Amino acid sequence: MTQTTTPSAQTAIDTLQKTLQDQLYVADRSLAISIYLALKLKRPLFLEGEAGVGKTEVAKVLASALDTELIRLQCYEGLDVNQAVYEWNYSRQLLEIRLLEASGQIDKDRAEKELFSEEFLIKRPLLQALEASGDTPPVLLIDELDRADEEFEGFLLEMLSDFQITIPELGTYKAENPPIVIITSNRTREIHDALKRRCLYYWIDYPDFQKEMQIVTSKVPGASKSLAEQVTAFVQELRGAELFKVPGVAETLDWTAALVGLDQTELDPSVIDDTLGIMLKYREDVQSVRGEQTRALLNRAMNRGTRRGGRRG
Amino acid sequence: MAADVADEQDGHLLHNLLLFGRLLRRLGLDVHVGRMLDAVAVIDDIGLARKRDFHAALRTLLVHRQDELALFDEAFEVFWRQPKNPKTTMDLRSMGEQRRFRQPQVGPPPPGMSSDGEREAREGSDDDLDRIDLTRTFSAREVLRKKNFADYSLDEFAHARAMMGELSWDLGRRRTRRWGRGNGQSLDLRRVLRNNMRFGGELVELPRRRRKTKPRRLVLICDVSGSMERYSRMLLHFMHTLYGELDNQVEVFLFATRLTRVTGQVENRDIDHAISEVSKAVPDWSGGTRIGDILKVFNHRWARRILRSGSVVLVISDGWDRGEPDILSKEMARLQRSSHRLIWLNPLAGAEDYEPLTRGMQAAAPYIDDLLPVHNLASLEDLARRLNTLSASRPAMTQQGAAAKVEAAQDKVTTVDKPSKHRNANPTFRHPRWGKGA
Numbered sequence: 001m002t003q004t005t006t007p008s009a010q011t012a013i014d015t016l017q018k019t020l021q022d023q024l025y026v027a028d029r030s031l032a033i034s035i036y037l038a039l040k041l042k043r044p045l046f047l048e049g050e051a052g053v054g055k056t057e058v059a060k061v062l063a064s065a066l067d068t069e070l071i072r073l074q075c076y077e078g079l080d081v082n083q084a085v086y087e088w089n090y091s092r093q094l095l096e097i098r099l100l101e102a103s104g105q106i107d108k109d110r111a112e113k114e115l116f117s118e119e120f121l122i123k124r125p126l127l128q129a130l131e132a133s134g135d136t137p138p139v140l141l142i143d144e145l146d147r148a149d150e151e152f153e154g155f156l157l158e159m160l161s162d163f164q165i166t167i168p169e170l171g172t173y174k175a176e177n178p179p180i181v182i183i184t185s186n187r188t189r190e191i192h193d194a195l196k197r198r199c200l201y202y203w204i205d206y207p208d209f210q211k212e213m214q215i216v217t218s219k220v221p222g223a224s225k226s227l228a229e230q231v232t233a234f235v236q237e238l239r240g241a242e243l244f245k246v247p248g249v250a251e252t253l254d255w256t257a258a259l260v261g262l263d264q265t266e267l268d269p270s271v272i273d274d275t276l277g278i279m280l281k282y283r284e285d286v287q288s289v290r291g292e293q294t295r296a297l298l299n300r301a302m303n304r305g306t307r308r309g310g311r312r313g
Numbered sequence: 314m315a316a317d318v319a320d321e322q323d324g325h326l327l328h329n330l331l332l333f334g335r336l337l338r339r340l341g342l343d344v345h346v347g348r349m350l351d352a353v354a355v356i357d358d359i360g361l362a363r364k365r366d367f368h369a370a371l372r373t374l375l376v377h378r379q380d381e382l383a384l385f386d387e388a389f390e391v392f393w394r395q396p397k398n399p400k401t402t403m404d405l406r407s408m409g410e411q412r413r414f415r416q417p418q419v420g421p422p423p424p425g426m427s428s429d430g431e432r433e434a435r436e437g438s439d440d441d442l443d444r445i446d447l448t449r450t451f452s453a454r455e456v457l458r459k460k461n462f463a464d465y466s467l468d469e470f471a472h473a474r475a476m477m478g479e480l481s482w483d484l485g486r487r488r489t490r491r492w493g494r495g496n497g498q499s500l501d502l503r504r505v506l507r508n509n510m511r512f513g514g515e516l517v518e519l520p521r522r523r524r525k526t527k528p529r530r531l532v533l534i535c536d537v538s539g540s541m542e543r544y545s546r547m548l549l550h551f552m553h554t555l556y557g558e559l560d561n562q563v564e565v566f567l568f569a570t571r572l573t574r575v576t577g578q579v580e581n582r583d584i585d586h587a588i589s590e591v592s593k594a595v596p597d598w599s600g601g602t603r604i605g606d607i608l609k610v611f612n613h614r615w616a617r618r619i620l621r622s623g624s625v626v627l628v629i630s631d632g633w634d635r636g637e638p639d640i641l642s643k644e645m646a647r648l649q650r651s652s653h654r655l656i657w658l659n660p661l662a663g664a665e666d667y668e669p670l671t672r673g674m675q676a677a678a679p680y681i682d683d684l685l686p687v688h689n690l691a692s693l694e695d696l697a698r699r700l701n702t703l704s705a706s707r708p709a710m711t712q713q714g715a716a717a718k719v720e721a722a723q724d725k726v727t728t729v730d731k732p733s734k735h736r737n738a739n740p741t742f743r744h745p746r747w748g749k750g751a
Contacts, residue, residue: 009358013366030369033359037370040358041351048379078491090502094516112510151491187379188618196377197345203379244613244647284647 012036016065025054025061026207026214034202035062044160044181046196049204052248054215055184059141062180069138071179073125075148081155085165087122096120116169130165130175140179146188157195207249209236209304219253222260230267231256233301238279241289241297247279254278269295330356333392334375340388342381348374364393461688462547462660463540473547473690497523529625529653529703530562534611536630537588538569538602544660544687545629546588551693564619567591568607574615604634604673605641612647623653625703629687631661634673641673645680654703657681658696663688 663686
């Protein structure tokens with residue numbers, strides 16, 4: 001078999017996966033490849049998936065793995081340039097005018113230049129990310145882009161294509177070392193294709209039993225092995241139930257931590273019913289699961305555990 | 314595995330990669346040239362030795378929509394197969410064909426749907442009789458505007474469409490969080506500073522700003538089963554004439570026995586085609602629809618993606634529901650909570666003495682903000698006026714009264730309307746024109 005593979009790429013991917021693992025993030029190899037390529041090609045990575053599957057976490061972990069700054073822009077409806085890029089510090093500008101006046105040295109042209117200088121500029125995340133200097137570029141996390149409106153997407157598209165921003169009063173800022181951009185979306189709406197085309201795309205799914213078990217044990221070290229196994233099996237079953245909002249990994253972790261806090265070493269129906277609210281966030285979902293269905297799901301989860309145990313033994 | 318390809322020279326690999334890109338495009342994937350170049354750039358780096366790595370790399374580069382991942386995987390498997398594999402490029406072409414001619418579907422039917430469909434099909438013959446009676450009771454009268462759509466001739470349909478074009482329209486607007494110029498409450502500090510620089514910093518002008526507004530998104534969920542088809546058709550044509558003014562903020566779903574999203578088709582003026590497709594896909598709609606199940610699918614699959622920012626939801630149906638009233642009430646409650654306004658359009662509501670007596674309407678009634686008729690042009694104009702003057706918040710009555718109404722409705726449903734095995738044994742549907750003479 002001819003080896004067309006450069007061993008360095010394979011090693012790099014392996015190392016990356018290992019580094020993420022060290023940061024307590026369990027990543028599939030395919031995700032590691034996406035991250036590797038995003039770094040190599042210097043392209044934004046677009047992560048999509050249901051809420052609570054660990055999209056935001058990727059950026060955080062990556063920043064700490066690369067030992068660089070994480071700059072986060074949380075999107076919301078109506079997010080505009082003033083909140084995302086820059087804003088002038090108006091109150092300080094007004095104060096400055098009064099000071100200049102008081103000292104009697106007001107000169108229209110000069111005052112304008114002074115007032116609209118970098119001193120009075122409030123830099124928001126996108127500008128910060130372009131300005132950052134250092135050996136490793138910062139990780140720019142644009143979180144939950146689906147919440148922002150289409151106008152902002154248009155702006156972002158422009159910024160991501162040449163990593164520069166123009167402020168009319170000051171001129172153009174261009175990144176010397178473009179940031180590592182990670183965009184996440186919960187897919188409450190489709191992001192425009194034009195933007196996604198520029199990015200590497202990765203869909204993060206709910207983890208399977210093995211992977212989720214790994215996540216639980218590494219993130220909640222206080223949980224006994226049997227509890228972690230039961231919790232994971234139960235959540236896996238719960239995801240198959242007919243729910244309005246299926247619990248994510250974040251919920252699994254919260255729940256495990258809560259159970260550990262309650263000194264539980266085993267799952268039982270009553271404790272599940274009491275703590276369902278940690279996993280299910282809709283009243284209807286809690287109502288439909290509580291009681292009988294809890295017992296049925298738990299039974300299935302336990303059986304699954306023994307099946308697995310049997311196969312191993 | 315892929316070593317067969319790797320055995321060849323690099324040129325072949327590059328060639329194959331480009332062919333693969335072309336294939337994906339032919340399958341309808343939106344492969345960007347830039348990403349294709351990226352793929353070429355990293356192909357040596359990633360290499361072919363590990364097929365799964367190669368697969369993951371191409372996947373992250375060439376696909377950017379979740380619903381296309383499966384198609385990509387399929388195409389990858391076939392294209393980068395071992396040569397001795399009996400599949401040929403013909404298989405690829407047939408994949409593309411299947412995709413292109415596949416029915417537009419809103420995912421798999423909810424569990425239990427297929428068996429229900431069969432049951433309905435078997436019972437269908439009884440219901441046909443009702444259907445014929447019902448259709449006959451509509452008779453021609455009055456001018457075109459007041460004329461029921463049910464009685465339109467082809468000419469009249471065309472004429473009515475022309476009349477629709479004359480209406481003006483402004484769907485209730487919602488305030489966004491973006492700021493723009495205007496006489497709002499707060500000062501536009503940026504412009505305060507800018508404008509007053511020419512007065513040497515003395516604050517002479519005080520420009521203000523206000524929140525921008527956007528038209529509300531409109532979501533139409535249309536029953537196209539049985540006699541509802543013509544009303545839905547007219548409503549959709551009506552909506553279409555107003556499409557531009559709505560800023561494309563319209564989502565359209567059709568249902569008979571299953572829910573289908575047709576937003577794209579409506580944009581392309583293919584309304585009639587879309588409706589016939591959906592009705593054709595239904596083997597026998599005369600069994601009545603299961604509106605509760607349909608709304609459940611909508612709530613689960615679409616609501617969170619589509620009903621953002623205070624949408625106005627219009628359900629058009631005669632409320633002839635064959636499903637469980639409990640499911641319908643539950644799903645209506647959820648739908649009302651996640652929308653700005655829930656409007657139910659019922660062609661039968663046009664009659665003066667109409668009362669929502671069908672089991673379905675009774676179950677849904679507590680959660681409907683407005684119950685309006687859609688039987689003629691005049692009623693469509695009323696609807697437009699109603700939407701024009703939509704208030705910024707839901708009338709308090711519908712929210713507070715809901716709980717009380719629910720209990721009342723539930724009492725009625727359980728006492729009056731025990732689900733019967735045979736619908737005709739317990740006629741809960743009363744047509745408004747019955748007993749009134751022709």
